[in-house]
Amino acid sequence: MxxxxxxxxxxxxxxxxxxxxxxxxxxxxxxxxxxxxxxxxxxxxxxxxxxxxxxxxxxxxxxxxxxxxxxxxxxxxxxxxxxxxxxxxxxxxxxxxxxxxxxxxxxxxxxxxxxxxxxxxxxxxxxxxxxxxxxxxxxxxxxxxxxxxxxxxxxxxxxxxxxxxxxxxxxxxxxxxxxxxxxxxxxxxxxxxxxxxxxxxxxxxxxxxxxxxxxxxxxxxxxxxxxxxxxxxxxxxxxxxxxxxxxxxxxxxxIGINQLKRLDENNKKRVENLKYFLENLDSDKYYVDFNVEGSVNYAFVLLLREADDVLFGKVCDRLCEEKVEFRRGTSGGGNQVRQPYIQKRFPGLNPKDYPNADFIHFYGMYIGNFPALERDKIRQLVEVLNVL
Ligand SMILES: Cc1ncc(COP(=O)(O)O)c(C=O)c1O
Missing domain, CATH: 3.40.640.10 (Type I PLP-dependent aspartate aminotransferase-like (Major domain))
Structure with missing residues (x-):
């Protein structure tokens, strides 16, 4: 696990x-x-x-x-x-x-x-x-x-x-x-x-x-x-x-003053972690073409290449088995236009008019990327994802 x-x-x-x-x-x-x-x-x-x-x-x-x-x-x-x-x-x-x-x-x-x-x-x-x-x-x-x-x-x-x-x-x-x-x-x-x-x-x-x-x-x-x-x-x-x-x-x-002292150092580790994650992920199954120039990610974004409910289901099940926490839909759970607080106020808005947001909603998620994360865990994570 x-x-x-x-x-x-x-x-x-x-x-x-x-x-x-x-x-x-x-x-x-x-x-x-x-x-x-x-x-x-x-x-x-x-x-x-x-x-x-x-x-x-x-x-x-x-x-x-x-x-x-x-x-x-x-x-x-x-x-x-x-x-x-x-x-x-x-x-x-x-x-x-x-x-x-x-x-x-x-x-x-x-x-x-x-x-x-x-x-x-x-x-x-x-x-x-x-x-x-x-x-x-x-x-x-x-x-x-x-x-x-x-x-x-x-x-x-x-x-x-x-x-x-x-x-x-x-x-x-x-x-x-x-x-x-x-x-x-x-x-x-x-x-x-x-x-x-x-x-x-x-x-x-x-x-x-x-x-x-x-x-x-x-x-x-x-x-x-x-x-x-x-x-x-x-x-x-x-x-x-x-x-x-x-x-x-x-x-x-x-706490903020103390934390700020190590922010830059921590961010360097996050950048290295993401690089390793994206370089080793199977690019046939998962989207890896993010523009990482200048990026500092506290999460690994996992996005399927194609709309594939079966593969996404397998990814979710496998991550749960491996006790890897994840959040579906990435930031805010995905397409906000699907949310009740929007639909109640703006019922005319159609979530499908935002196809990329909708794709992320159904086939995207993020997984934690923090400074103390060991390289070996990222390697295991990638291995688990690549065989699905
Ligand atoms: C993009 C973005 N904006 C705003 C917020 C709100 O921040 P907070 O949780 O501190 O209210 C979040 C929450 O995490 C966020 O991800």
Whole structure:
């Protein structure tokens, strides 16, 4: 039996030791100095000016879409048919209209020609997900969006450290979102980050994170404007936008600071693991032509070459026997258009209009790829898959 969980040892003894040390020596546990330090270290690591630490990647999505509605108005937002549910629910809750685009096989991100075809005069933003560690950008897409003045938001929740043309994913759009949930490249148990170079976006993200309060802004001009315009309000309690409470805590930030120290090293191992996995997998049975340039995958994507229910059934059975954990459909379980939360709201949408997403839905899955994974286990995994 191979025995392979989706993720192992993501929070180490070193992290819990750092946490215990912090707990022994501190008496402020709500968002404070460590949150600020984690934000600043994260900004430096990613290569952006501002980061806002929140309590999940989904919260990062919700805040980002709310900031867009607040600053730029509501409109259509182009979203992938394969992504996490909160990439679409955040669009809906902010009052935008999700417009689905099908994906590529080679990086599982929205296909450029699909995005371009879905642009209308009402398009407010393109919300692109970098799926399972693959870079989802291309030079021509970036150029096209720039030419048309359409905002790009990057969801990098599954792709910490992935790059496009040597620059980290999450630095190309107006804003980018990360998740630090347990099974990702690094973890704060629960957590997320919103990153941007745009000062105004940053200030509003901070206010949305904390009830919409103006005192959360770091910009004296923004504060002064509200104080002057609302003299009858207590400056401590001016709620500028209909905000959330999506703050994290010092405890999560302490873990994040410690985790960040080994992220790059861990990512190198993930890259080597994926390379070995793809090089040894039977390319007649399984799709291996992913564009791995700049990718950093915390999972092995397993995708059949052809639509073959029998083979897929065998793969699932065999992996279960071998106690290899897997998730069918890849990110978010596959084609989001098939999900009840979409079908209930948009009954006219046909999942089959997104054939690549549908193929992944039925013939794709992912298996864990973590730094402590031994080469021999990957070899055994590949052997088991190749004989099916
Ligand atoms: C692409 C993507 N976006 C957003 C999220 C949401 O992150 P979280 O689980 O931290 O809410 C996930 C979840 O894992 C994800 O895979």
């Amino acid at each position: 191979i025995g392979l969980p989706l993720m192992d040892n993501n929070i180490t003894k070193d992290d819990t030791d750092a946490l215990i040390e912090f707990l022994k020596n501190s008496n402020i546990f709500t968002q404070n100095r460590n949150v600020r330090e984690f934000e600043s270290l994260w900004s430096e690591w990613l290569g952006v000016t501002y980061s806002v630490f929140v309590n999940s990647g989904s919260s990062a999505n919700f805040i980002t879409m709310a900031v867009i509605a607040e600053l730029y108005g509501r409109g259509e937002v182009i979203v992938p048919a394969v992504t996490w549910s909160s990439d679409i629910s955040s669009v809906i809750f902010a009052g935008h209209m999700p417009v689905f685009a099908d994906i590529n096989f080679e990086n599982l991100a929205m296909a450029e020609k699909e995005i371009i075809a879905k642009i209308t005069p009402d398009t407010k933003a393109v919300f692109l997900s970098h799926i399972l560690g693959f870079n989802g950008l291309s030079g021509s897409l970036l150029q096209e969006l720039e030419n048309r003045g359409i905002m790009l938001i990057e969801d990098v929740c599954e792709s910490h450290g992935a790059t496009f043309k040597g620059k980290k994913c999450g630095t190309f759009g107006l804003a980018s979102n990360f998740s630090f949930y347990f099974a990702h490249h690094m973890s704060t148990i629960e957590g997320g980050m919103i990153c941007t170079n745009d000062k105004k976006f940053y200030e509003y993200a901070r206010m949305f994170r904390s009830h919409g309060m103006v005192r959360e802004s770091t910009d004296d001009d923004i504060k002064k404007n509200y104080y002057e315009k609302y003299p009858k309000l207590n400056p401590e309690f001016i709620f500028t936008v209909p905000g959330f409470n999506m703050r994290s805590t010092e405890l999560n930030a302490v």
